[in-house]
Amino acid sequence: MQNKIIAAIFDLDGVLTRTAAQHAKAWKQLFDAYNEQRKEEGEQPFEDFSIEIDYPKYIDGIPRYDGIRNFLQSRNIKLPEGYESDEPNELTIRGLGNRKNEFFLKVIEEEGVEVFEKNIDQIKKWKAEGVKTAVISSSKNCKKILEVTGIEELFETRIDGVVSKERNIKGKPSPDIFLAAAKELGVDPEESMIVEDAIAGVEAGSAGGFGLVVGIVNGASKEELLKNGADLAVQDLTDVKLN
Ligand SMILES: O=P(O)(O)OC[C@H]1O[C@@H](O)[C@H](O)[C@@H](O)[C@@H]1O
Numbered sequence: 001m002q003n004k005i006i007a008a009i010f011d012l013d014g015v016l017t018r019t020a021a022q023h024a025k026a027w028k029q030l031f032d033a034y035n036e037q038r039k040e041e042g043e044q045p046f047e048d049f050s051i052e053i054d055y056p057k058y059i060d061g062i063p064r065y066d067g068i069r070n071f072l073q074s075r076n077i078k079l080p081e082g083y084e085s086d087e088p089n090e091l092t093i094r095g096l097g098n099r100k101n102e103f104f105l106k107v108i109e110e111e112g113v114e115v116f117e118k119n120i121d122q123i124k125k126w127k128a129e130g131v132k133t134a135v136i137s138s139s140k141n142c143k144k145i146l147e148v149t150g151i152e153e154l155f156e157t158r159i160d161g162v163v164s165k166e167r168n169i170k171g172k173p174s175p176d177i178f179l180a181a182a183k184e185l186g187v188d189p190e191e192s193m194i195v196e197d198a199i200a201g202v203e204a205g206s207a208g209g210f211g212l213v214v215g216i217v218n219g220a221s222k223e224e225l226l227k228n229g230a231d232l233a234v235q236d237l238t239d240v241k242l243n
Pocket residue numbers: 013020023024059060061062063064067101137138139140141142161198
């Protein structure tokens with residue numbers, strides 16, 4: 001029987017906010033621009049980045065530079081690591097990552113950021129019932145997104161891409177970011193639920209021994225989420241009954 005769930009740890013992009021699609025769009029802009037550059041410089045182009053296939057497989061839920069390494073490896077491309085201070089036009093892992101961030105910031109500036117209302121309303125209900133809440137994200141833009149959408153106060157703690165770097169917390173699919181959040185909430189993983197839309201995220205939840213791993217069907221399909229560690233896969237949180 002399932003343990004009593006007293007805490008819930010939510011991923012940000014694609015669970016709380018509609019930003020997963022905006023990240024995917026920026027990634028496509030980055031890899032398309034890089035491919036064009038290769039063609040202009042007489043280098044062999046690679047098979048175009050696909051939002052449907054490559055994003056969930058290599059990028060979704062994963063820290064920025066890890067995602068770049070994953071994707072380039074899938075195309076047999078090796079670039080030097082470079083430095084975090086690299087200019088966005090630099091052909092290094094870090095340079096490409098910085099360029100992607102410019103694309104992402106432009107996308108959210110132009111389009112704005114929206115929350116998933118049903119999920120936010122459900123979280124408010126659980127909070128009112130006494131469930132402890134945390135937000136986690138691989139993204140270094142997490143705090144900014146929480147602020148612009150006004151949902152920061154819903155969570156007792158936040159472990160994001162910036163905090164992970166400071167504390168040297170391994171990125172997903174390692175469970176460490178979720179375990180760190182549970183620790184800060186003062187709860188055991190077995191009595192906590194994690195909510196994720198990414199394959200790397202449900203893998204992390206399953207590896208961390210969490211009481212309930214909920215997959216939100218957004219980019220990755222229901223089947224993929226269940227196959228990779230989700231206990232259930234739903235469209236939104238109104239379909240999840242606790243205890
Ligand atoms: O580049 P950022 O904002 O630090 O985000 C890193 C990753 O954060 C994850 O939440 C997103 O699913 C990825 O698409 C993104 O690449």
